[in-house]
Amino acid sequence: MPLRCDLHLHSCLSPCGDDQMTPANIAGFAKLAGLDLIALTDHNAAENLPAIQRACDAYGLRLLPGIEMNTAEEIHLLCYLPTVDAALSLSAEIRHRLPLVPCEEKVFGTQIVMDEEDRELERVQPLLVSGCGMGLEEAAARCRALGGIPVPAHIDRESYSVLSVLGIMPEQPVFEAVELRDPQKMEGLLAAGRIAPGYELLTGSDAHCLEEIAARPHLLGENSVLWPLVRGRGQGKIA
Ligand SMILES: [Zn+2]
Numbered sequence: 713m714p715l716r717c718d719l720h721l722h723s724c725l726s727p728c729g730d731d732q733m734t735p736a737n738i739a740g741f742a743k744l745a746g747l748d749l750i751a752l753t754d755h756n757a758a759e760n761l762p763a764i765q766r767a768c769d770a771y772g773l774r775l776l777p778g779i780e781m782n783t784a785e786e787i788h789l790l791c792y793l794p795t796v797d798a799a800l801s802l803s804a805e806i807r808h809r810l811p812l813v814p815c816e817e818k819v820f821g822t823q824i825v826m827d828e829e830d831r832e833l834e835r836v837q838p839l840l841v842s843g844c845g846m847g848l849e850e851a852a853a854r855c856r857a858l859g860g861i862p863v864p865a866h867i868d869r870e871s872y873s874v875l876s877v878l879g880i881m882p883e884q885p886v887f888e889a890v891e892l893r894d895p896q897k898m899e900g901l902l903a904a905g906r907i908a909p910g911y912e913l914l915t916g917s918d919a920h921c922l923e924e925i926a927a928r929p930h931l932l933g934e935n936s937v938l939w940p941l942v943r944g945r946g947q948g949k950i951a
């Protein structure tokens with residue numbers, strides 16, 4: 713049975729994420745929306761994953777741990793990881809490479825780490841939406857070294873995407889899947905020669921507020937490149 717997923721979500725840890733995007737609220741809304749699995753993919757950070765893992769466990773939802781890296785080229789790269797600990801390791805590596813630009817809350821918003829009962833634990837200081845010091849190749853390699861799968865984000869967007877920055881999909885690093893906001897745009901990208909055929913197409917809501925959760929649900933089946941990461945996660949084994 714394919715899983716009904718939202719593979720791209722931001723919590724209140726992302727400065728652009730609404731303060732209502734708390735771990736418990738996200739899990740609750742996702743459950744109400746009929747999702748089986750969610751991926752939390754905050755910008756350059758993973759500190760809200762432990763809380764959302766517990767919230768997902770409480771709601772009987774599966775969690776795919778993730779981070780949306782912003783590379784040195786200002787390309788958004790979704791990194792899906794096998795465990796929360798692996799995501800926290802990648803988050804720590806990124807933190808060492810982030811420029812020390814403070815998060816001016818009035819300008820950028822807040823970056824809040826919470827527990828599973830939506831209590832504030834801390835506010836992260838360096839601005840998380842900055843380009844981190846890792847280029848696309850290194851970012852993808854660090855994700856893979858931790859057992860993860862890197863996926864270029866929203867390649868059909870006019871900013872912060874691999875196609876808007878590089879023009880075409882690079883041959884290196886190798887990716888098996890790409891994310892599109894609108895999967896129907898793939899045909900045009902193929903016809904224009906900006907991408908070769910053969911990539912698995914993923915989509916997600918890129919929700920920054922509760923109302924956007926599950927706006928673009930994705931059905932994930934056992935042929936997906938992400939299946940080895942989601943198989944066995946959450947409550948009980950996936951048949
Ligand atoms: Zn993005």
Ligand SMILES: [Zn+2]
Pocket residue numbers: 720722780918
């Ligand atoms: Zn995003």
